[in-house]
Amino acid sequence: MNTIDKIQKSLANFSKSERKVAEVILADPQLAIQCSIATLAKMADVSEPTVNRFCRRLDTKGFPDFKLHLAQSLANGTPYVSRHVEANDSAEAYTAKIFESSMAALDSAKQSIDASAVNRAVDMLTQADQISFFGLGASSAVAHDAQNKFFRFNIPVSCFDDVLMMRMSCINAREGTVIVLFSHTGRTKALVEVARLARENHAQVIALTAKDSPLARECTLALTMDVPEDTDLYMPMASRLAQMVAVDVLATGFTLRRGPRFRENLKRVKEALKESRFEKPQGL
Amino acid sequence: MNTIDKIQKSLANFSKSERKVAEVILADPQLAIQCSIATLAKMADVSEPTVNRFCRRLDTKGFPDFKLHLAQSLANGTPYVSRHVEANDSAEAYTAKIFESSMAALDSAKQSIDASAVNRAVDMLTQADQISFFGLGASSAVAHDAQNKFFRFNIPVSCFDDVLMMRMSCINAREGTVIVLFSHTGRTKALVEVARLARENHAQVIALTAKDSPLARECTLALTMDVPEDTDLYMPMASRLAQMVAVDVLATGFTLRRGPRFRENLKRVKEALKESRFEKPQGL
DNA sequence: CATTCTAATGTAGCTAAATTACAAAACTCG
DNA sequence: CGAGTTTTGTAATTTAGCTACATTAGAATG
Structure with a gap:
């Protein structure tokens, strides 16, 4: 202390x-x-x-x-303490506070994430022949992000932020299907039902969610993180940041597991994007 | 040192x-x-x-x-230094590294963001009678996230991650339309053109992008942040995290500007979500 | 290869800082 | 107001850190 x-x-x-x-x-x-x-x-x-x-x-x-x-x-120079925004904060003040709270949240997520669960999740993902990302509300952006990342790995990925589509997708699931669910609370009824449906159809279900939540119990592997809840009105929703970083972690684990040949491929994908960009002035 | x-x-x-x-x-x-x-x-x-x-x-x-x-x-316990992932890092190692790099990136973004630009952006957003969020590739998730947040404010918002839709949306823009563009590099040709088109149609354009980039020059207000580029293969794409936090900052500024009556409203929206959730066991 | 000079390291004594033991003062409660 | 307790200060002791000097090792030159 x-x-x-x-x-x-x-x-x-x-x-x-x-x-x-x-x-x-x-x-x-x-x-x-x-x-x-x-x-x-x-x-x-x-x-x-x-x-x-x-x-x-x-x-x-x-x-x-x-x-x-x-x-x-x-x-220790205040290593990112979560401070709440006050009604008459200046732009400078609330900007700093929100950035700091976000960093504090990531720090807490980092402390609490279980490396062996990460490892098992990476295992499952590398063995998947199809990956789906599901997220509702605030988590839908995370699911989109995950899709974008894994899409580059040249495996079939899909992403849904709509319960009906999720259910349809679950029904078509097979053994090799891995479904990744994002939910901060792990208490969204619709998602918990989707998890059950997916498992009934023999899909593997990974959930990025709260510890000991209904969703965590319903899935094959729960990847849980402690992120301070935003009791605040000015809702910075730190949990989705933590989820996105977790997606980075999974994607990184994935590329590492796939070995050097695979990484060469990725480099080419990255270079392919260059054409759509304006040249960056060299030097400066 | x-x-x-x-x-x-x-x-x-x-x-x-x-x-x-x-x-x-x-x-x-x-x-x-x-x-x-x-x-x-x-x-x-x-x-x-x-x-x-x-x-x-x-x-x-x-x-x-x-x-x-x-x-x-x-x-100081390594106050979030960006360290690169190595090919034979353990799950524990790369997890920690990625979280730390992410925090380091947010820290750098925090240092470099201009509070007065934040203030002006909030000005523009509060006066908008319609807001659109545009992002391509990795930034599309950010645009989705922004839509989700501003949607709760009960103003007309839309979000596109498709160039054609963006262009169509620009053509329908009016004086009161504010378009927010997300682009880490600020060099994506298609987006720069969209910005120009939007301005030609008298929309206000805010860009979350790199300083002195083509996109920054083409918009009404550039909200720039320095985020260390990911030279790395294992692409943690820190920029989109910084952008998401910036969205939080803007949303917070927005609610603050709108005053207490407005915040009461928000509380109700938050409560409305509760019904879709499983009860959290009180106590524990 | 020897000699001399310089840089590096250690020894011993000295100074100052920190701690302990004890005594005085202040405060509490009957 | 006085016995007991707590708090505070004084003085002595111990310990740690530093300085000055001596010794040794190593480099350079004749």
Whole structure:
């Protein structure tokens, strides 16, 4: 836990002199870590042992150890904390907040994703002879994105954001069909039913969804991530970002699994796109 | 600059004994910052002053100061550096790398986005009586996502990922029409032409694209972001993530501009979705 | 190949910083 | 108001880090 926060939180538990120390440190932590215990004591107008006791109270071995801890939390420089947008934020403020919340969400997704599940999902995808991506609402964009990525791999892919089409597609599913479902909550009734239908038709079902959700239970493999829910009105829907990155991960795993010959192919696809573009001025 | 990197870089300039110190520190930096100069000297099998000289060579005041610097760079815990996927990375490795690269890309986008351009874009969007989102290829998913978001605002929105449809839509454009184009490179010929056509038909054109690109020049307002290009084969296409976050930013700006009455409405839309979901078990 | 100079490393002593033990002061509660 | 507890400070001790100097290893030159 962040040392600065810790000090702030313990502020009430400190004695009078200890609080003086805390205030001096909080006022300029960067300065504090460069001070000796003597200078800091003088600045706070307390004795040296008081400073030492203050350090111990924060579960450090002593003053030097405390400085180390403090230095570490300073360096952390707010590593993307999710902050909510306020009604009278400036454009600058809400832009920064949304980007930061998005990064925080990705970080949390990264922490919680299970690499072995990724591996199994890649297994299933590489063995598929047909892949379908299904997403409703906000997740439909993710499904589109996934289609676009896997399309380049030159395997039959399809993508639906319409429940009827999904159901029809499920009925035509075979053993080699892999269906990937995107749903943040994993509680969308229609999608859960689609998953069941797909399985009844012997398709393999991968779901990018919430842990322990109805959808997660209904599929062959659940690839789950913890993404802080957007309790906010100003709905940045971080979950679909995490899903898209997860799609990148799967696509990457796919290309890695397919080996170097396959990657050569991809390079050619990329180059084929160049013709449709204006030349980029070389140099500059 | 990161102290660890600094050590690694200076490795060549060190003397034999200094290098021994460097190696011990690099082997376990976390341990090193807890050691006294004596223990560290013993571990590296050198004398104490050698350790001290080593610290000085890295522009620190001495051993304690060096530890502080080291602690800070450790805390930074690789603050999202873009690292490329290697052919024999494990699932764990490439998953982490892709998430980190994505976060790094968002960070760079955040740094480079122009808040005043955001503000003007929001201006245009709030005054629009019709909004269209256009994207081709990888950006089509972004356009879909944008449609999904703005659709909730109860204004006429459309979305196309097909050039012919885009052109038709442009021809029907009026003064109050705002067209938002998504293109990472800003060099896709078809899209640049669409932008021109739209402007000829008096539509307002906003482009989320690269700075100084043909597309940026052809539109009313260019909302540009620097996103590290994916020179990589394993194409995580970070740009579309940045674009999606930018869409969040615009949507947020939109709701803020529309005021509290409007936000009440949004809440109702969100609640309307609940019926289509399975109940979430309260508590747990 | 020897000699000399320089750079590198270590030893020992010194200084300053941090910690401990204890005593004094302040505060609490009967 | 006084016994007990907590808080704070003083002084002594310990420890860590640094400096000055000596020694050694290595490079360069005759």
